[in-house]
Amino acid sequence: MNEPMADIFRHVWETKYRYARERTITDSWRRIARALAAVEPHDPAGWEARYLGILQDFKFLPGGRIQAGAGTARNVTLFNCFVMGPIDDSIPGIFKALQEGAVTMQQGGGIGLDFSTLRPRGTLAKGAGTVASGPVSFMQIWDAMCGTIMSTGARRGAMMATLRCDHPDIEEFVAAKQQPGQLRRFNLSIQVTDAFMAAVRSDAEWPLVFPAAVFDGDGETILREWPGNARAVPCRVLRRVPARQLWDRILQATYDYSEPGVLFIDRINQLNNLWYRERITATNPCGEIPLPPYGACDLGSLNLTCFVRSPFTPDARIDFDGLTETAQIAVRLLDNVIDASRFPLPEQAENAYRSRRIGLGITGLADALVMLGFTYGSDRSISLAIDVMRCICHAAYRTSIALAKEKASFPYFERDKYLQGPFIRSLPQDIQKAISTDGIRNSHLIAIAPTGTISLLSGNVSSGLEPIFAASYNRKILGENGTAKDFVLTNFALHQWRESSGRAKGLPVGFVTASELSVRTHIAMQAALQPFVDNSISKTINVPSDYPLSELKQIYDLAYDHGLKGCTIFRPNWITGAVLSEGAAGVAAPHCCVLEREAD
Template sequence: MDELAADISHHIWATKYRYADRKVQESAIADTWRRVAFALAAVEPRNAAAWEQRFFDILKDFKFLPGGRIQAGAGTARNVTLLNCFVMGTIEDSIPGIFRALQESAVTMQQGGGIGCDFSTLRPRGTRAKRAGSVASGPVSFMDIWDTTCGALLSTGVRRGAMMATLRCDHPDIEEFITAKQRPDRLRRFNLSILVTDAFMSAVRANDDWPLLFPATELDAEGELIAREWSGAPAPAPCRVMRRVRARELWELILRSTYDYAEPGVLFVDRINQHNNLWYRERISATNPCGEIPLPPYGACDLGSLNLTRFVSAPFTTKAMIDLAALDETTQIAVRLLDNVIDVSRFPLQPQAESARGSRRIGLGITGLADALVMLGLPYDGDRSLAVAADATRTICHAAYRSSIALAKEKGAFPYFERDKYLRGEFIRRLPEDVQRGIAEYGVRNSHLLAIAPTGTISLLAGNVSSGVEPIFADVYSRKVLAEDGSAKEFTLTDYALDLWRATAGGGAGLPSGFVSAAELPIRAHLDMQSALQPFIDNSISKTINVPQDCPFVEFQQIYDLAYDRGLKGCTTFRPNPITGSVLSEESAGAKAPHCCVLERESD
């Protein structure tokens, strides 16, 4: 059987994941699976050969898809990290500190990691430093330097330059940040997200004034002081109010920019911190480039996805169902595999290694959801689909925690584990009683276990299954992918579920029952799906809400209000626009498209 029947699957494997040097020449993807399984089982203190076979068994036929860095790097001689993405350390507000942070970012990207950076610690444009007396050029000006550095790395052949930049909603340069990507030639290698606080959302809804401020210890200025939690500060800091704006006007500026230019996204940062399992030792102010892993300074994400299409039994029949028992069993093995990645991986920087080994964070997610629903005969936007998706995600969540408890009993809990504080976490308190009892008795191996990534590249590798939790883009469409020499190669793609239906269910023309494309879905369907799954995800979910070009702005605004009210940790939308074009189209797609939906922008 040809595991890479689709042309694009073979292209992805050959250009991104196949290992070849003077001694090794992988001739089939089974060789890649065997390499990865052997490398990750090698750290097992007992029964390494048995675990190698178990790892291989979940990798074969694309049942489990490790993050791309794992597939490309595990078991090779390459000096690369196996972890997809990192959040960089706190950027010190000084020239030496800024360029030290830039160097660390460059080293991380050069070894294959995407990065997230919080620029809130940098003084606003035009302010004078208390000690040096120099006038600041502002955080956005330094983001340009990061963007140029990323471009230089891309030009040398490293195509893993995805970056996320965040800025607090009360930083005095917030308007400049909001509008920074409204020029087609600026910050194209960044995704931008605003750290939106609960206080700001309350001010928006009350139509109050909103203070823009900065820590007073860094400024040579007088004026009103307000105590405020701030990026990089261990406790609330006295902040100098620089000016005040109408909160509702600032919120509309954010949404207008997103409506017209698809940037910036929004992260509900207080909710992220309130629901962080490591609330007792971390303050998070940034995420990885696609937003599914909120991380502390020097935090890293260790990703993998369960391919739900491989767990549907009797597809396209009245007996079609997701095999939850098989999903549970595969989840347990996948957790162990991802936990071993932390021990096998190299790290660009020592603080990243310390953070990853201290928390042993992993991000196990799903892909192929929309295709699996079609195989069940269910439309993406149906109530039954939401229930099925929630059941599958709940199964994975509880199996993952039970597996991590068993690993803690066998190998020890993660070093940052503090039992009583951990058990008081918002997410942990919602887990089944047996899971909480297990954590109390044995601890847990991994501080976090679940995240849903965009999985664009690895989903193409698996035969063009629908990406992550996104709906199916179209039945047939064209997509351009970069070749190794930097040129664009175009492929005609058929959706996996449609292809399978035509091949196995006797389908000819037309579409299977339940088939619905992203363009046909109401906007609310995206929020409904994300809301249904978030209760079972301890990290976060990468989800882009596709908005039709003719969507009225008033309706667009409601998306963000609903996202906040439904308890989501963030919201990203995309509406076709003249600057960034379309994410994908019936004709083509390329590297200029925004966000995480494009192969050249995501870090797997």
């Protein structure tokens, strides 16, 4: 590892993951392997050795909370993120939810929240006669809480706020971050329904509604599914707006300050493996795990650069056997996290034990493609990426089936209903048959996270499925005292190529950066992998500051038409801070990586 890479590796390890008297990263790996093997009923020593084998050399990177907490005496959770329970539309309910969020963040978990249950601004509260201030006003309280709880140290709190596209305060939500410093600890995403997309495309009027039970008197109502309700409820129509006009406001806000993102919420629910018992309205802070109330994300990523054989040569190839074996062991390790972890709230523990959701993903895809001589977004690169994700997905499902035979299926498993899920029906027949016969250990298995910090730990490999940001760039990282430290970094694949070729200048075949890629290329890669991801994918589409608004307006439509579950756009702007910058150009970072919400 070259000196700058060694510097940032040591900084990340020492400030975020090192425990007590650990002297090397291997000591940390041993701690993690021992703690997660300890829950094995048979041969824990053997499983400890296997877990250590995939952790060494950075082949498998557990989520940051696993690395920081497993095998320690710290009162922390091993889950990176949670979606909180419904926020009851009352002062006691709001502050109960705030307290639950504070406890969760104090123990290390990021949180996602759906604010759609809060009545719109200006509504007369039934009975009390007071006037509601609306969900955005209460988001300020969460933002302040997060800033207080996570005000020092090398981590910052991460939160996702969502709101329905038919909530009467949707326009205020869209504009909530137009001023610097406002809600900086939140990512914002709109729950976009199929009905809204149809209304946009037909240029129809769009009703903004809220459950009628909170209102006195009569008024026009329509049936709507609404969070916190088991079935559709009558909702009062408060006003109507042109759907296309609302859509344009969303797109203008995205252009001006890169938020809000969109969640295609009907698609998320249609493709949910637990469609028969869950209604999802929120995600973890970076969007790769849509979760029900009190759901948790248990994450880890396979470092694809470790599976490239004979890199930068005509014989370069992926070791699919090694990838399969590592994925199998990683699934078992992540399943054990559920039993080894503490939980901030009993409701979170119950959901995790009963669904046993995990999220095995990838990192270093773009670097692996360069090592193979492929250009990100080319037909060959997409074909290879599909083969990789298919391999990981099918290996994960077969492992989970074997675990069910050994340890039992997840308690929420209902065989016939589970097998009816669209994602399950897309799996090979032998996997479907095996689930029918033997059950399955985990309700969900695959997610592609942004892997911002754990990728730095492994030598600055490219994050998740994102393209390479730049050949070299500046990166801000928080230190233990809470202040930012600057590092000058070189891309992993480029450094490896220079080391192996002896060249100090030039670029390897296939080397391309995010700013050189078209929007369609970004979407094509995400769309190619989505069929093999039962949770979701965290992906930021970067566009330059001079990107035309008229073209940006097409991105969410492309994402919707390509079957994606969600989409985030980042255009450099004066409001969003930067963690990454490319030389003097000052290229800003994707919004999910700003300093206040840095993923780990």
